[in-house]
Amino acid sequence: MEPEGWPGHIWLEGRTSVHLRDHQPRPSHMPRGPAAKTGEGFLNPAMAPARTRSVLLLADALENNWLVPEDKIVRVLDALCATGVRPRRWRKEVPHQERLRITANDLDSDALAWGQISHEKHPIGDGIDWIPEPSRFDAKPQDSVKDGIQWINGDAKRLMVESPFQWIDLDPFGSPVSFLDTAIQSISRIGVLEVTATDIAALCGSAKTSAARRYGSIGIRDAYMHDDATRILLGVIARIAAMHDKSIHPILSLFDGHHVRVSVLLKRSKENASNWRDKIGYRIRSEPYHFAAIPSGEFSGPMWTGPIFDADIAGRMTAERALEICAGKKEDYPEDWTDFDIEHSQREIERSVRHISESAELLSGDHLLVAVDQIGIAAGIGQIPSLKKLKSGLEERGYKMTQCQMPEPMFATNADWQTVLEVARSAE
Ligand code: SAM
DSSP: OOOTTTTOEEEEETTEEEEEOTTSOOOOSSOOSOHHHHSOTTSOGGGHHHHHHHHHHHHHHHHHTSSSOTTOOEEEEETTOTTTHHHHHHHHHOSOGGGEEEEEEOSOHHHHHHHHHHHHHSOOOSOOOOOOOBOTTOSSBOSOEETTEEEEOSOHHHHHHHSOEEEEEEOOSSOOHHHHHHHHHHEEEEEEEEEEEOOHHHHTTSSHHHHHHHHSOBOOOSTTHHHHHHHHHHHHHHHHHHHTTEEEEEEEEEEETTEEEEEEEEEEOHHHHHTGGGGEEEEEOSSSOEEESSOOSSEEEEEEOSOOSOHHHHHTOOHHHHHHHHSOOGGGSOTTOOHHHHHHHHHHHHHHTTTHHHHHHHHTSOOEEEEGGGHHHHHTOSSOOOHHHHHHHHHHTTOOEEEOSSSSOEEEESSOHHHHHHHHHHHO
């Protein structure tokens, strides 16, 4: 039976045709903000960049074999898939489909039915099919696979307890904390956990009691709150992982408009897990800020103080690669798409990875994050030089500098604070 409101109208996200409900407006090509502003919860177009990066990461894992050896398959779960856009994009856009076992799960049967019928109406047609394995507690295999995706209408926590996965995506409404423990346990010896958090008030320091309850953290609303938000979430993941003898290695950690999104590699190792506290600390508001194991003065945390990117993996996430894998091809475009739509969708795909490969090296090691607006007063100058001038000034002195994907203008550098101020004064 067709779900209510079917078929709605067709939109292309990446290379994948999605059906929007009739009352959901045609997305602008660069939608920002929470679902309420961009089209209600069913399918939030503002999350398209996060889904694009997820496609690219999974493609990279298969291409470069950093998750499993070349001849092995990867069991991938979108635990809270709603209308299944992400698993459908994994299925359509990731090369090496023969090595994927994709499961799409959600409690909402309407959203899931919408996803299933969308998948049926836009088949992949490569003949890939597989038989699900029995769950840990059940001799019979789980729900059947349709055109390469196993659709399950159930509770994510139950599913993750029942079956092991090597890749789990958690994209809940609000905070992901209630799903973290089960997801981390479900992940096999090695696996990737991708987590979205939209409870920004808690993570960025304005909802203090929620922050204390969910994350055990204290935030400060200042220029560094978005970086704090990312690191507070990573810190909680590291702590829960350690409880299960696992350690985390962040691959990509971003604050993107209205949500935090982190992707980490989890590995079972009692020894590394025992040292989890080594990379947990506080951001102390001195000038410049610094991380410390013990809080003092004005501080936020506890949070992850280690690297937030993997240099190699994030370094390969270039605009060229994003376009190669995720840009629509002629046969994908909806009938009513104009040249304008095509050009803008390509720009959106490029925007999804903006600053990532350039900042991969710095963000995968110790670096100083500089909020550009703060330089003026600190350096005692009337006008802050352009980012271009700051970059060339720092590079002339032998340092690296790169803009970061943040809501405010920010850059990362391996120069010290005094050098940043000197460069700002001399470039004024
Ligand atoms: N990932 C989706 C996407 O990219 O379009 C959006 C997911 S939406 C933000 C959150 C989803 O979590 C909702 O569809 C809701 O039905 C689902 N959900 C909430 N609690 C759940 C649970 N315990 N098990 C499975 N699904 C759940």
